[in-house]
Amino acid sequence: MNEILPSYVNGAWWSPDDAALRGAEPAEVRDASTGELITRVSTAGLDLGTALEYARTVGQRSLGELTFHQRAVLLKQMALALTERKAELYELSARTGATKQDSWVDIDGGIGVLFTYSSKGRRELPNAKVYVDGPVENLSKDGSFLGRHIYTRLPGVAVQINAFNFPVWGSLEKFAPAFLAGVPTLVKPATPTGYVTEAYVRILVEWGLLPEGSLQLVSGSVPDLFDHLRLGDLVAFTGSASTAEKLRQHESVQTGGVRFTVETDSINASVLGTDASAGTPEFDAYVKQLVTEMTSKAGQKCTAIRRAIVPAASVDDVVEAVRARIAERVVVGDPRAEGVTMGPLASTAQRDEVLRQVGKLEAGGGELVVGSTHAPNVIRADGETGEASEGAFVEPMLLRFPDASSPALHEVEAFGPVASVVGYDSLDEAAALVARGGGSLVTSVATHDPEVAMRLASGIAAYNGRVLFLDRDDARSSTGHGSPVPHLVHGGPGRAGGGEELGGIRAVLHHMQRTAVQGSPEMLTALTGVWHAGAASRADGVHPFRKSLAELRLGDQVVSASRTVTLDDIETFAEFTGDTFYAHMDEEAAAANPFFPGRVAHGYLLVSWAAGLFVDPEPGPVLANYGLENLRFITPVSPGDEIRVELTAKQISPRETDEYGEVRWDAVLKNQNDEIVATYDVLTLVAKEQASQPA
Numbered sequence: 001m002n003e004i005l006p007s008y009v010n011g012a013w014w015s016p017d018d019a020a021l022r023g024a025e026p027a028e029v030r031d032a033s034t035g036e037l038i039t040r041v042s043t044a045g046l047d048l049g050t051a052l053e054y055a056r057t058v059g060q061r062s063l064g065e066l067t068f069h070q071r072a073v074l075l076k077q078m079a080l081a082l083t084e085r086k087a088e089l090y091e092l093s094a095r096t097g098a099t100k101q102d103s104w105v106d107i108d109g110g111i112g113v114l115f116t117y118s119s120k121g122r123r124e125l126p127n128a129k130v131y132v133d134g135p136v137e138n139l140s141k142d143g144s145f146l147g148r149h150i151y152t153r154l155p156g157v158a159v160q161i162n163a164f165n166f167p168v169w170g171s172l173e174k175f176a177p178a179f180l181a182g183v184p185t186l187v188k189p190a191t192p193t194g195y196v197t198e199a200y201v202r203i204l205v206e207w208g209l210l211p212e213g214s215l216q217l218v219s220g221s222v223p224d225l226f227d228h229l230r231l232g233d234l235v236a237f238t239g240s241a242s243t244a245e246k247l248r249q250h251e252s253v254q255t256g257g258v259r260f261t262v263e264t265d266s267i268n269a270s271v272l273g274t275d276a277s278a279g280t281p282e283f284d285a286y287v288k289q290l291v292t293e294m295t296s297k298a299g300q301k302c303t304a305i306r307r308a309i310v311p312a313a314s315v316d317d318v319v320e321a322v323r324a325r326i327a328e329r330v331v332v333g334d335p336r337a338e339g340v341t342m343g344p345l346a347s348t349a350q351r352d353e354v355l356r357q358v359g360k361l362e363a364g365g366g367e368l369v370v371g372s373t374h375a376p377n378v379i380r381a382d383g384e385t386g387e388a389s390e391g392a393f394v395e396p397m398l399l400r401f402p403d404a405s406s407p408a409l410h411e412v413e414a415f416g417p418v419a420s421v422v423g424y425d426s427l428d429e430a431a432a433l434v435a436r437g438g439g440s441l442v443t444s445v446a447t448h449d450p451e452v453a454m455r456l457a458s459g460i461a462a463y464n465g466r467v468l469f470l471d472r473d474d475a476r477s478s479t480g481h482g483s484p485v486p487h488l489v490h491g492g493p494g495r496a497g498g499g500e501e502l503g504g505i506r507a508v509l510h511h512m513q514r515t516a517v518q519g520s521p522e523m524l525t526a527l528t529g530v531w532h533a534g535a536a537s538r539a540d541g542v543h544p545f546r547k548s549l550a551e552l553r554l555g556d557q558v559v560s561a562s563r564t565v566t567l568d569d570i571e572t573f574a575e576f577t578g579d580t581f582y583a584h585m586d587e588e589a590a591a592a593n594p595f596f597p598g599r600v601a602h603g604y605l606l607v608s609w610a611a612g613l614f615v616d617p618e619p620g621p622v623l624a625n626y627g628l629e630n631l632r633f634i635t636p637v638s639p640g641d642e643i644r645v646e647l648t649a650k651q652i653s654p655r656e657t658d659e660y661g662e663v664r665w666d667a668v669l670k671n672q673n674d675e676i677v678a679t680y681d682v683l684t685l686v687a688k689e690q691a692s693q694p695a
Helices: 049-065 070-084 085-094 100-124 167-181 191-206 241-248 281-299 311-329 348-363 405-413 427-434 450-463 503-508 521-528 568-577 588-592 603-614
Strands: 008-010 012-014 027-030 037-041 131-138 146-153 157-162 185-188 213-219 232-239 259-263 268-272 305-310 367-370 377-379 385-387 397-401 419-424 441-448 464-470 490-492 500-502 512-519 558-559 622-633 642-654 659-672 676-687
Touching: 008 049, 008 191, 027 191, 027 348, 027 558, 037 191, 049 185, 049 213, 049 521, 049 659, 070 085, 070 100, 070 167, 085 191, 100 167, 100 281, 146 521, 157 167, 167 185, 167 191, 167 500, 167 503, 191 213, 191 241, 241 259, 259 427, 268 281, 281 305, 281 311, 281 441, 281 464, 305 311, 305 568, 311 367, 311 397, 311 419, 348 367, 348 397, 348 405, 348 419, 419 427, 419 464, 427 450, 441 450, 450 464, 464 490, 500 503, 500 558, 500 588, 503 512, 512 521, 568 603, 603 622, 603 642, 603 659, 603 676
Parallel strands: 157 185, 157 232, 185 213, 232 259, 268 305, 268 441, 305 419, 397 419, 441 464
Antiparallel strands: 008 012, 008 213, 027 037, 131 146, 146 512, 367 397, 377 385, 490 500, 558 642, 622 676, 642 659, 659 676
């Protein structure tokens, strides 16, 4: 691999030629444990403007031909392809200094993001190209002028600039929601570990799973990238706050309309509750989590615990417990050696930087109470133990700060296996110490006392993107302080950058534009793919339940006959179900209720009758009723009233991988005075085609 690491742009693999390399020395990338040369990196001669335009044209066109569900199916296929060949990725990941557990978090975690967005895309998004947000707004008295919000994909390219610590997960957590939204990606991995990113991109290219132009890879520096960005493009940056601030000042972001999302340095905290003294399950869970966060990925995680905030009386206990657990559980060395639990940092440059930051912490009042800044003895790949002469190894280190107000404690981040411990005297002080971090990705709280949890949550939630509460009930099942999940927001305010990566479908919508559309019911039906009351409806003599998805159209409707409600019906339903609520059984009490004129029919009786009024009972394309949504009872129904149902095909969503799809029906119950009694959506599963008839 010691050739120049290629980029994947304009639909092909690209490397600089000899002419471009003259006077442009490629960067060298070395094995984090041995110092062996792995590859060289250069983008000399690469035309980034052409690559971005390729994404905006070819990538936009290929993704624009697909619905949300079709993109979601492709994400699953990508996840399966990477799973099939993840052994290759694990082998490369070990060269970055990652242990098998570290690689699992990165590689399997990234694959898990693809699976999650594939599933959520098919469950929570329509099989369409437009996402409708929120209810319809009636803007006229007669219902002829409506408004609502839709999301459409941005017309540009999602530029994703990633950090070195998670070359797979860090890339896929950005790529998956962008792809699902239909926006092509140009990914720029960090140079020290970019060869792992290149490997997963190569796998996807070889499997033929990428729509043309949907994913491009730039292996190396991008000095003029922002000069080529414009309105409709967006940038997701993970890295240092200083670099982010420089990029944020670029004209394309300041005045050019380019969306810029940032995840940066974060001085995350973990608070030990006042109830969690030594010997409690919460204390043990706290120490276990702290050591895990110090040593997982050798502490090179944006979510790692940097400040252990504990009751003043428990500081000594925490220090001793951390020291004991590190001595018992942590073995530093080449991750390819048997028994190693913590590998080196990603590069010797990163090692030197971590040691510089530890020096700043010590100068700011921190006392090193666990570990040392000296080169450690480590286990080499051959299983022998010796001093780390070539690799980027450091020991896990814990510093103690007697002065909780020290600026260094709350401002200096050593991006490695380094944390600081400080005591507090009250929960208010603990919350204030968390806040001094200036905004974090995550804070965890170890407590079994709900009152402690509530007091801390009220004081720290606004300073964090995520807060994890750890106790004896969830200690075994918790994903941990430092593990973002794609279902929830990953990001944080202030120093953490202010971005919100992931977060389920909200991350998809980040790559789309929310627009208010106004018009007639007919026009909004056409724009949204959802039938609106007042748009054309059709009752063509064929019951809609006799139509397959291939035959059914929005607006297909059945209007039922009427049925009269009697007092006997109400009493029979009450006796049969056991629902003898007074509004149905006691005339005097019901009449005294401000909502009812007297005894009224059960709402669920009316819904049950409605099904009998609109259903077509014979076997056919309708396979199952799987629920109803948005049920509202509006006008009470008294004995002697009549009800009828208008059922209209509202939304039709074929499933990509099944022989059926979902149909949402607009159900409206009306009485003899044409007043609306109830409204709701009926959900059915319907075959795509009519079943073949036996010969």
